[in-house]
Amino acid sequence: MAATWSTDELLAGFGAEIIKWQVEGFGRRKIAALIQQMTDRPCSEHAVRRALVRLASQIQGSDASDRPKVKIIKEEDPFEEEPIESLIERRVEASKRKIAKAKKHHIRVELPYEPMGIMVFGDPHVDNEGCDWDALRRHVTLAAETDGVLAACVGDIQDNWIGRLARIYADSSVTAANGWRLSEWMFQQLDWIAVVGGNHDAWANGPGVDPMAWLSERTRVMCYAPDEIRVQIGWEDSREAEPVNWILRHDFGGRSWYHPTHGPHKEAMLDGRCHLLTAGHIHQWGQLTTEQRHGRVAHAIRVRGYKRNDTYARAKGFFEQNFGESALVVIDPRREGPGRISVHWDLKRGCEFLTFLRQAA
Structure with a gap:
């Protein structure tokens, strides 16, 4: 073999x-x-x-x-791209809508030519266990019962805990649903000239959904924006009277050890046109009044809000202030100079002062 x-x-x-x-x-x-x-x-x-x-x-x-050959026959692709001119036209229309949408951040209102007040509410956090509801209810009632008072809010209406912070709900007796009911109650009680959202309010948003905007539309809020509103207040019976320019934000950029209003005051110096700048966010209160360009007197204000016994502040070593939850801004359009706008941290006294001005008008 x-x-x-x-x-x-x-x-x-x-x-x-x-x-x-x-x-x-x-x-x-x-x-x-x-x-x-x-x-x-x-x-x-x-x-x-x-x-x-x-x-x-x-x-x-x-x-x-x-190797054996495989014959491949490619058919004509029936798909055609959108013509470039059509694409550009659609982008032009989209950009116009986007620019027009920004107008919600700029409003002009006309009010009677007489003394009026704006109650600027600090961060309410209505669903927080530490929200001082006794003070909040008193201030809402005071604003509602005082003639000539409009309301505004700097945001953080409620907590809206999300992500890892959602565990905080375990220590709260307020459900998320009741948080929205409390927010609705607050918006229904007063005539709100402007409300901005805060970082906590933004946490409730989804793609194309802003629950706070929806709530504002169904209640008594004249103007809402998620971040900033620039308001010009004119006067119905006196077009020649100088309007009041006001910027309402949840916060202004900039911090200082020496004064909590550093952010809004910095904006007042850079802007040079505003009479009133209001913010909240850091749960401290303060006011800084200065004369800016063109002789304008600018009032930079930060309101503290209603949250008390703040565990986050205690953990970070921030001291808790006792006053300044909200401020009453009284505007007398008949006057000029520093007396035209006055800021009152004692809300009851401020409402009494406004009532006196209106009765004397």
Whole structure:
């Protein structure tokens, strides 16, 4: 019986054929059977395997033209891109809508030519366990019962805990649903000239959804924006009287160890046109009145809000203030100079002062 084919003999005698058969898809067993049939000499799969290993580089680099051809017929793509001019026109219209939408941040209102007040409410956090509801209810009632008082709010109407902060709800007796009921109650009690959202209010937003905007539309809020509103207050019966320019934000950029109103005061210096700048956010209160460009007297105000026994403030070492939850801004359009706008932190006294001015008008 003839000896079995060795690897070297297979490479010398059938190297080209083995490459061809491998390219055509033959396995080791079939190749061994073909060689044995052709030579009438035993051929093992093991010898073929070792031969294939040594021929591997040649097989991988073999000319692809030896392989069977597959004819590919590509049909015409029925899809056509939108014409570029049409695309540009749509973008132009979209940008116009975006620019027009920004007008909600700029409003002009006309009020009777007589003394009036704006109760600027600090961060209410109505659903927080530490919200001073006794003070909040008294201040809402005071504003509602005083003739000539409008209301405004600097945001953070409620907590809206999300993410890892949602665990705080476990320590609260106020459900998320009741938080919205309390917010609605507050918005229904007063005539709100302007309300801005705070960072806590933004946490409730979703794609295309702003619950605070929806709540504002169904209650007594004249103007709402999620971040900033610039209001110009004019006078119905005296068009020549100087309007009051007012910026309402949840916060103004800039901090100082020396005064909590550094942010709004910095904006007053840079802007030069505003009489009134109001903010909240950091749960501190203060007021800084200065004369700016063109002789304008600017009042930079930060209200503290109603949150007490703040665990976050205690953990960070911030001291808790006792007053300044809200401020009453009294405007007497008949006067000029520093007496035209006065800021009252004693809200009851401020309302009494406004009532006196209106009765004397």
